[in-house]
Amino acid sequence: xxxxxxxxxxxxxxxxxxxxxxxxxxxxxxxxxxxxxxxxxxxxxxxxxxxxxxxxxxxxxxxxxxxxxxxxxxxxxxxxxxxxxxxxxxxxxxxxxxxxxxxxxxxxxxxxxxxxxxxxxxxxxxxxxxxxxxxxxxxxxxxxxxxxxxxxxxxxxxxxxxxxxxxxxxxxxxxxxxxxxxxxxxxxxxxxxxxxxxxxxxxxxxxxxxxxxxxxxxxxxxxxxxxxxxxxxxxxxxxxxxxxxxxxxxxxxxxxxxxxxxxxxxxxxxxxxxxxxxxxxxxxxxxxxxxxxxxxxxxxxxxxxxxxxxxxxxxxxxxxxxxxxxxxxxxxxxxxxxxxxxxxxxxxxxxxxxxxxxxxxxxxxxxxxxxxxxxxxxxxxxxxxxxxxxxxxxxxxxxxxxxxxxxxxxxxxxxxxxxxxxxxxxxxxxxxxxxxxxxxxxxxxxxxxxxxxxxxxxxxxxxxxxxxxxxxxxxxxxxxxxxxxxxxxxxxxxxxxxxxxxxxxxxxxxxxxxxxxxxxxxxxxxxxxxxxxxxxxxxxxxxxxxxxxxxxxxxxxxxxxxxxxxxxxxxxxx
Amino acid sequence: xxxxxxxxxxxxxxxxxxxxxxxxxxxxxxxxxxxxxxxxxxxxxxxxxxxxxxxxxxxxxxxxxxxxxxxxxxxxxxxxxxxxxxxxxxxxxxxxxxxxxxxxxxxxxxxxxxxxxxxxxxxxxxxxxxxxxxxxxxxxxxxxxxxxxxxxxxxxxxxxxxxxxxxxxxxxxxxxxxxxxxxxxxxxxxxxxxxxxxxxxxxxxxxxxxxxxxxxxxxxxxxxxxxxxxxxxxxxxxxxxxxxxxxxxxxxxxxxxxxxxxxxxxxxxxxxxxxxxxxxxxxxxxxxxxxxxxxxxxxxxxxxxxxxxxxxxxxxxxxxxxxxxxxxxxxxxxxxxxxxxxxxxx
Numbered sequence: 001x002x003x004x005x006x007x008x009x010x011x012x013x014x015x016x017x018x019x020x021x022x023x024x025x026x027x028x029x030x031x032x033x034x035x036x037x038x039x040x041x042x043x044x045x046x047x048x049x050x051x052x053x054x055x056x057x058x059x060x061x062x063x064x065x066x067x068x069x070x071x072x073x074x075x076x077x078x079x080x081x082x083x084x085x086x087x088x089x090x091x092x093x094x095x096x097x098x099x100x101x102x103x104x105x106x107x108x109x110x111x112x113x114x115x116x117x118x119x120x121x122x123x124x125x126x127x128x129x130x131x132x133x134x135x136x137x138x139x140x141x142x143x144x145x146x147x148x149x150x151x152x153x154x155x156x157x158x159x160x161x162x163x164x165x166x167x168x169x170x171x172x173x174x175x176x177x178x179x180x181x182x183x184x185x186x187x188x189x190x191x192x193x194x195x196x197x198x199x200x201x202x203x204x205x206x207x208x209x210x211x212x213x214x215x216x217x218x219x220x221x222x223x224x225x226x227x228x229x230x231x232x233x234x235x236x237x238x239x240x241x242x243x244x245x246x247x248x249x250x251x252x253x254x255x256x257x258x259x260x261x262x263x264x265x266x267x268x269x270x271x272x273x274x275x276x277x278x279x280x281x282x283x284x285x286x287x288x289x290x291x292x293x294x295x296x297x298x299x300x301x302x303x304x305x306x307x308x309x310x311x312x313x314x315x316x317x318x319x320x321x322x323x324x325x326x327x328x329x330x331x332x333x334x335x336x337x338x339x340x341x342x343x344x345x346x347x348x349x350x351x352x353x354x355x356x357x358x359x360x361x362x363x364x365x366x367x368x369x370x371x372x373x374x375x376x377x378x379x380x381x382x383x384x385x386x387x388x389x390x391x392x393x394x395x396x397x398x399x400x401x402x403x404x405x406x407x408x409x410x411x412x413x414x415x416x417x418x419x420x421x422x423x424x425x426x427x428x429x430x431x432x433x434x435x436x437x438x439x440x441x442x443x444x445x446x447x448x449x450x451x452x453x454x455x456x457x458x459x460x461x462x463x464x465x466x467x468x469x470x471x472x473x474x475x476x477x478x479x480x481x482x483x484x485x486x487x488x489x490x491x492x493x494x495x496x497x498x499x500x501x502x503x504x505x506x507x508x509x510x511x512x513x514x515x516x517x518x519x520x521x522x523x524x525x526x527x528x529x530x531x532x533x534x535x536x537x538x539x540x541x542x543x544x545x546x547x548x549x550x551x552x553x554x555x556x557x558x559x560x561x562x563x564x565x566x567x568x569x570x571x572x573x574x
Numbered sequence: 575x576x577x578x579x580x581x582x583x584x585x586x587x588x589x590x591x592x593x594x595x596x597x598x599x600x601x602x603x604x605x606x607x608x609x610x611x612x613x614x615x616x617x618x619x620x621x622x623x624x625x626x627x628x629x630x631x632x633x634x635x636x637x638x639x640x641x642x643x644x645x646x647x648x649x650x651x652x653x654x655x656x657x658x659x660x661x662x663x664x665x666x667x668x669x670x671x672x673x674x675x676x677x678x679x680x681x682x683x684x685x686x687x688x689x690x691x692x693x694x695x696x697x698x699x700x701x702x703x704x705x706x707x708x709x710x711x712x713x714x715x716x717x718x719x720x721x722x723x724x725x726x727x728x729x730x731x732x733x734x735x736x737x738x739x740x741x742x743x744x745x746x747x748x749x750x751x752x753x754x755x756x757x758x759x760x761x762x763x764x765x766x767x768x769x770x771x772x773x774x775x776x777x778x779x780x781x782x783x784x785x786x787x788x789x790x791x792x793x794x795x796x797x798x799x800x801x802x803x804x805x806x807x808x809x810x811x812x813x814x815x816x817x818x819x820x821x822x823x824x825x826x827x828x829x830x831x832x833x834x835x836x837x838x839x840x841x842x843x844x845x846x847x848x849x850x851x852x853x854x855x856x857x858x859x860x861x862x863x864x865x866x867x868x869x870x871x872x873x874x875x876x877x878x879x880x881x882x883x884x885x886x887x888x889x890x891x892x893x894x895x896x897x898x899x900x901x902x903x904x905x906x907x908x909x910x911x912x913x914x915x916x917x918x919x920x
Binding site for chain 1 (some may be wrong): 618645647656783787910915
């Protein structure tokens with residue numbers, strides 16, 4: 001990426017050659033270079049990234065103070081199995097979300113077929129379902145005592161499990177399918193936005209040069225969407241690594257199992273923190289790998305210079321195939337679990353209806369809106385700074401601010417709890433010292449703590465999404481704007497923002513929906529008698545009383561629908 | 575620079591707004607004297623009816639936070655400004671952990687002396703148990719005729735491929751395994767646990783009720799489960815058929831007795847409303863609340879003057895394992911290690 005801040009560079013450059021000359025000054029030079037690079041980095045980026053990474057630092061500190069005895073024990077006994085399970089799980093999930101998300105994105109971005117307008121937004125719905133709720137409904141349906149197997153046994157006259165083979169839902173494969181069904185919308189949404197933002201002229205050119213639609217897809221569209229696909233998949237994998245509820249319900253022991261075992265079983269938060277940090281390191285190396293892969297492949301687009309849209313009109317069997325594929329995904333990922341929940345909700349309505357549900361929904365909604373808005377703003381700031389001065393510090397801080405997503409939710413909540421309570425104690429001590437009565441826990445004991453945790457966790461979504469989107473804006477645009485004397489701020493508002501609007505809206509939507517269904521932070525950090533929809537659902541779900549949790553779960557989906565429909569419209573009608 | 579400012583202001587003001595919003599709430603609660611703040615490991619819907627009775631009787635408002643993980647860290651980090659008055663736990667290990675981490679304080683036990691037998695109270699006065707439950711064996715009516723089964727028998731050859739349990743690391747199973755260690759020593763317990771694992775019909779999964787459901791479906795013949803689940807299944811129309819398929823057995827009746835676990839309560843170290851907290855605990859141990867525990871949650875009251883509910887009583891009287899809970903708790907870590915060593919859950 002070209003360095004655009006030429007003015008500042010040339011102002012400082014006269015000093016450096018003198019120092020370079022003498023070899024003995026090498027070390028001083030590197031320190032100076034380090035300091036200068038620090039100075040050049042935007043302070044705001046560093047500040048935001050530092051705040052976002054504080055919970056991580058806290059966990060790293062925690063990891064260092066423990067003796068790690070239980071870590072040793074786990075390592076000697078079960079850790080190897082846990083790691084294998086985690087690797088297998090993430091691999092299966094990655095394959096599944098790619099196989100579902102990318103074809104869907106392409107079909108809906110570039111083809112005309114029956115039901116397209118409906119599928120366009122409906123295929124995002126599964127995202128609003130908490131994965132563990134989907135897992136519960138499918139287990140009810142498919143395990144040995146479920147209606148499917150009971151029906152099969154009656155039909156064929158089988159009497160015991162030895163008489164036949166049936167897919168074991170409570171397995172790594174089962175967990176991977178559940179997670180993929182809920183998480184594929186990340187890949188679908190980001191990739192679709194990327195396909196839509198692509199310059200149609202490129203595909204047109206490929207077609208005119210004789211490439212078939214398939215070939216032009218693989219040679220032109222897919223490479224251009226690469227960053228978005230990788231970004232979506234990375235998010236899915238982070239969420240998979242951090243998941244506990246689903247794998248725990250399916251009796252699949254992964255690294256999160258080890259984290260919770262050491263913490264809650266061995267009372268060894270230090271070892272749990274250590275394991276979490278190792279998981280984050282794993283994720284960081286994954287992100288570095290992506291960065292290294294992408295670096296030499298400039299995939300920036302010139303701004304849409306044409307009004308052309310690629311539009312294949314599918315007819316005959318192709319039309320039906322596209323319809324069936326979309327329909328099947330929607331059926332499995334959304335309709336079946338939603339119907340099951342709706343049935344429970346109707347049957348148990350008298351027991352579960354509570355007028356307070358509206359308040360819980362409002363609480364969830366407000367938290368989700370604030371989280372989405374602030375996370376988007378922060379990510380825009382980080383991405384913009386990175387764009388203005390591509391710099392090791394900038395991209396480093398961007399990456400750092402994206403790692404919270406891979407930490408198991410409750411552990412992250414502890415990471416937020418510790419600095420906030422520290423702050424609270426400090427403030428209260430100060431008040432008492434100054435002769436006032438203590439204020440109470442204003443940071444850690446309020447909604448503020450929940451929003452903080454959500455921000456740390458979900459800003460990664462906006463970061464990934466915007467980063468991928470920024471990469472597609474041609475640097476020549478920035479140069480042209482600069483040449484015409486546009487300020488950096490104007491460049492962002494007038495040129496970048498309109499170009500990344502789609503991805504930005506998608507990111508905001510994703511964060512909203514994730515925040516709506518996020519449980520651990522709200523559960524642990526909430527004020528007294530404060531419920532969100534997920535905490536309400538959890539008190540029944542944790543008792544495996546899905547029927548009582550059903551109405552709350554449905555409401556999570558319904559509230560998630562509101563921005564979904566609104567945002568989808570604005571993505572399509574640009 | 576300007577845009578940075580704009581962003582920072584937007585981000586900050588949004589956060590502050592919510593911060594202040596919440597802050598006002600806590601301030602109000604701090605000013606209100608007649609309240610008691612409860613941190614609970616038990617689900618809201620289980621305890622709320624009983625807390626409501628308390629409010630009705632005393633006029634003291636209860637405020638609740640329920641979570642399953644991390645509450646102890648929260649109290650610890652909140653330090654001397656923690657609003658927590660009473661902590662309710664669903665198992666005795668949490669009671670002891672709270673005490674050993676220095677998060678509790680002694681409270682006036684004289685009020686509950688007649689309500690709670692000494693073995694269910696802390697000697698130093700830091701905690702009290704409120705309800706108890708046995709760790710039962712549920713056995714298929716159809717396939718199991720022997721009604722006198724010991725926990726030890728679950729490792730025997732005759733149950734090969736016939737046992738279902740939840741995760742070995744669940745507190746209820748850990749409690750049982752720790753009591754085995756206390757009685758039989760580590761080596762013998764490990765051999766026993768390996769034997770049980772080898773007899774499992776399927777990988778440990780689901781909760782205690784799910785195991786009874788599996789028995790009904792013919793996947794296995796025996797399972798481990800807490801006593802109150804039997805009552806809850808019998809009163810739930812959908813789950814009644816599961817419960818009808820099994821007998822509830824009290825293990826080790828001809829020797830040491832069935833393993834007992836308890837739920838309980840402590841007063842938090844920095845409790846701002848200690849007097850109200852003590853009132854709440856006294857109420858929870860009193861006949862009225864114990865009656866409610868017995869009939870709503872199907873648990874055994876710790877208060878000797880309160881009878882179990884009619885349904886629970888119909889399962890018969892049984893001999894409890896009398897080993898002190900503190901003795902069992904000492905072996906909790908060992909139990910956890912054994913579960914990993916025999917890879918019980920894998």
